[in-house]
Amino acid sequence: MKKLINAPDTVLAQSLDGFAAAHADIVALGAEYKFVRRRELRPGKVALISGGGSGHEPLHAGFVGRGMLDAACPGQVFTSPTPDQMVAAVEAVESGSGCLFIVKNYEGDVMNFQMAADLAGKEVATVVTDDDVAVEASTWSTGRRGVAGTLIVEKIVGAAAEAGSSLPQLKTLGENVNRQTRSMGVALTSCTVPAAGVPTFSLGEDEMEMGVGIHGESGRRRVALAPADAIADEMVGAIVKDLAPDKGAEALLLVNGFGGTPAMELYLMVHSALRVLRGNGIRVSRFLTGNYVTSLEMAGCSITVCVLDDALRQWWDAPVHTAALRWGV
């Protein structure tokens, strides 16, 4: 295992220490690394909290800050955070207007956030994201998995929360964005969980995993490595088929690197994905390209399409000031 770490059992704490030091103007660390919170809270605003296993950075701590999340609870690598983490986060950031949990659809996450909602003693609502069209159920989930589309839900709901929307409004908005958003991924290599020390799975020199999940879990099928255009045909094709947008629909395109893929290839995938989207009569008006929802050092990418209307576009464009997304401030 080749990693820039000191030891597997100190990876998470030391990484969070570095993150908190580097972004001390935006975030603060909770006691015992239970959560990362927004440094300057906005009293009276609905509190947005997310979290999940680590190893997907910048998701979720990189999205804590003005216009997005109020707190994120990091579990160990690819391991759900425990309910006491979310309870502590609610305690730290809820200010009387209730709390919205944004949870990716994995059994451990859904269960632990539900337990936290029951224990928190505050008004809590939950949005569960399940944007991955690759599989209908998996080793980690009942139903579709929540993947890179989650950051779009967090950005749009975060902007509306900042503008004063109520908890029921935010839950409705988040569920609406999730319904308008679909993703699919492909892996060229595996990743290695530090505590395991060996790759999660193995791929031959000429193979790829089509429809891979963000923990390296199986997708639709293992196939021969294909050109970028053919990969985009399959992934965007599956997304468009499932999303069934109106002809002439406006969309946001997110090409997300899994951690080990260079920017040069991600932008090439933007080119390939655009060709397919245009061929389907979809007009892309907003783009996001980079490593946002990763699987440690896995090579590969996911493509996410979110159908926009005027309201969603305006929330997307609204100012955001986090470690990983920043504009308008």
Next chain:
Amino acid sequence: MKKLINAPDTVLAQSLDGFAAAHADIVALGAEYKFVRRRELRPGKVALISGGGSGHEPLHAGFVGRGMLDAACPGQVFTSPTPDQMVAAVEAVESGSGCLFIVKNYEGDVMNFQMAADLAGKEVATVVTDDDVAVEASTWSTGRRGVAGTLIVEKIVGAAAEAGSSLPQLKTLGENVNRQTRSMGVALTSCTVPAAGVPTFSLGEDEMEMGVGIHGESGRRRVALAPADAIADEMVGAIVKDLAPDKGAEALLLVNGFGGTPAMELYLMVHSALRVLRGNGIRVSRFLTGNYVTSLEMAGCSITVCVLDDALRQWWDAPVHTAALRWGV
């Protein structure tokens, strides 16, 4: 070779097409992919132009925009751009106040930018960056190599150009920033140039290349994989020894990923580097962490330290609106 591409000879053009589509609000592509230019020029401002081999994205095209570069000339992967590219870029973005070239110290780059300066028929000055303390000369350079510190020169000089500084002032400022900036890198894996199809070099399962260059070229020595703290001791130690900052100096810390290293490890390196810097009485007031000056999919990172004073800190903090760096707008 596992890459998200269609063919080695179309990688650069298709990647630039995707980049230009994704950032059409900021940049425009020159004819024949000769350069990427800022979409909205500011008449009367000194034009800043950089460039170099591709494969280091987001350097340099990702730094074109308000408050940074006016144009970037992308060569083929790890290959210098040709003089006609820079001549075309000068023609497109120079508006009467002269042009500053910012060039990393590699023989091909220095020669081709010099030829372009001679051919351009405009007033051109040049800043050559050489921040890499790892080696005093290399297969690619006479003297030290220009690496990740180049982006700090581009940001600070870009802010001063936006504020109306003259060509001689910008050249002096750029050379001053370069003198205050030192870097060193480490590689855990090689990278593969698409046209070559095989890794540039090979490293054993327990080896790393200490002092590696950004093309995978040799560093100081090949050694056994070490813990993050020991790596930071050696890299930051070499930087501090060479930079010899005053006790109590203020600094900017850039922890730069080479393309294949997860954010989790980069932030852990921030933690490790901070410990060494604090031990040397250096106070870090500004941070930048992420993939900024890459070597395709190479795993590893570089550490850069830039000594700040009030003026440099203010130029660093000034608004910037590019694909890869954005704040204040």
